Each structure stands twice: as C-alpha cells, then as structure tokens.
Amino acid sequence: MSPLLLFPDFAIIALGYLLRRFWMAPAAWVTIEKLVYFVLFPCLLFFSVVSSNFNVSTVGSFALGGPTVIFASFLLGWLGLLVSKMGRVDFASGLQTAYRFNSYIGLALASRLGGQSAVANIAILLALGVPLCNVLAVGTMSKGGRFTAFLEILKNPLIIGTSLGIAAKLLGVQVPEPMMLTLERLAQAAVSLGLLAVGSGLVFSGLKGNWAVSIWWLFIKLMVSPLLAVLYAHFMNLPEEQAVVLLVFSAIPSASSAYILAARMGGNAPLVACLISMSTVGAAMTLPLVFALAQRFPL
Structure with missing residues (x-):
C-alpha cells in the first residue's frame, strides 16, 4: 500500500482551500457542502452497500471496532483537563476533535484503497459512529434538548443512505439497472466535491493559548486512535480488508x-475550526506513516 495512493485526495483538499481563498465566494461553498451532504454522499453510501459483495451477516466484531476506538479516544481526551483551564462547554467542544471523524475523507480513502467493498464496510462504521459521536458531544456540551439531538441523529443523511442500503441487502431488493447507473454517476461526483468542500473549510487561527490541550487532542486523533485500531484488529483477528478499513476510519x-x-x-x-484544519493537514503526514507501520507490523 503505497503512501502515494493518498496524494490525489489531499491534493484535491488543497485545491479546495486555494479555490476558496483566491476565487470562489464563501456562499458557493455552503451550497456545495449541502449538495454533497444531503444528496451525493447518501447516494454513494446506498450504491456502495447495494452493489458490493458486502454481507451484513459477517460484520461481527468489525462493526464494534469503530465505536470502541471512538469511545476510548473520548475518554483519553478528558486527560486534557490536566493542562487546560477552559470551561466545561468550551473544553467539550474542543474535545470533539479527538474522537470525531471526517466522513468525506474516510469514504474517499476507502474507495481508493478497497473499492466498493471497502466503502460498504466503512459505511457500517459511519452508521454506528455518527450517532455515537453526536451523543457524546451533545451529552457533554448541552444543558438539555437531548430529544431534539436524537431526532437530528435519526435524520442524518449518511445514516439514512447506509440504512436504506442495508435494508435493500437484507430484503434482497434488486434495484433497477437505470437507477443504479444514475446512483453510480452521483457517487463519482460525491468524493471529489466532498474533498473540495473539506479544503474550503480550512482555518488556521483560533488556538489563543490552548496549545497544550490542542496538541494532546491532535495526538489522540492522528496517532493514538490508529494504534487502538491496529490493536483491536489484531486481537479480534479481523480479515485484512476490514482491518484496513478500521485503520482508515480511525486515522482520518x-x-x-x-x-x-x-x-x-x-x-x-x-x-474547533482551527483544530479541524490542523488535524486535516496533519493527517496528510500521519496517514502515510500509519499505513507504513501497519505494513511492517501486519494487522
């Protein structure tokens, strides 16, 4: 698995940053991100699950790997209280960056590394990880309104797209060929536009004296989480493709x-905006290292 496989995706992210900074207006990117989030990515997830050889009945311990890494990273992130004097809500908002994941980048990397089968596998991790991350974030930041947050989780387009794909698989529904071709075209557009949208949102200011805890959260996200994924895959004896997908999911x-x-x-x-941007740039350097180590010490 050559680190050069990751270059095109991060090059597109960089292009999105340059386009936002020097050419396209911010309002245009809001529209693009809505298009990707509400239309293109749900189509990609549904198409990948339905068209792959993915078997829902064989997910097993693999599906629990994502939530396990997320929750462990969440708990480790709280150690940042030792070096931070932020209030609870501010701290909890920054803590998100230690355990949340960028679905756009994850799907793009999975597609490049393992095709539709890998995308179908990572879709399962997204379907479990998105609600867990929202529960953890809302639970630590809010003073109420958890029912509203629960409804928002149920309406999440990524969860809907994955759930519909799984339902079609379980029920043996045969999607008509013209519809599958349409979904395939939309899926192809989803990855590139999603990565451009990631690049357009990069911001590199806002730490304001919170360097120590920020470095800790970034270290968890970019280095500790992948290590946890490797350990989990090893001890649960996951198949190679599932192990790689879990590693991608944990390292993004x-x-x-x-x-x-x-x-x-x-x-x-x-x-939070600054930490997201720093983790995105940092991942361009840590992901090749993570994959190189995974090759040297087989999962």
Missing part, C-alpha cells in the same frame, strides 16, 4: 460537524 482527521455543533451550542467554535 476530525469532522467539520464538530465546528457546527460547537457554534450552535455556545462552545469555542474558533478553536
């Missing part, structure tokens, strides 16, 4: 949804 940078939630719930949104 933090998600822009962490910034949105921090802004909505009165957290430290500028700090």
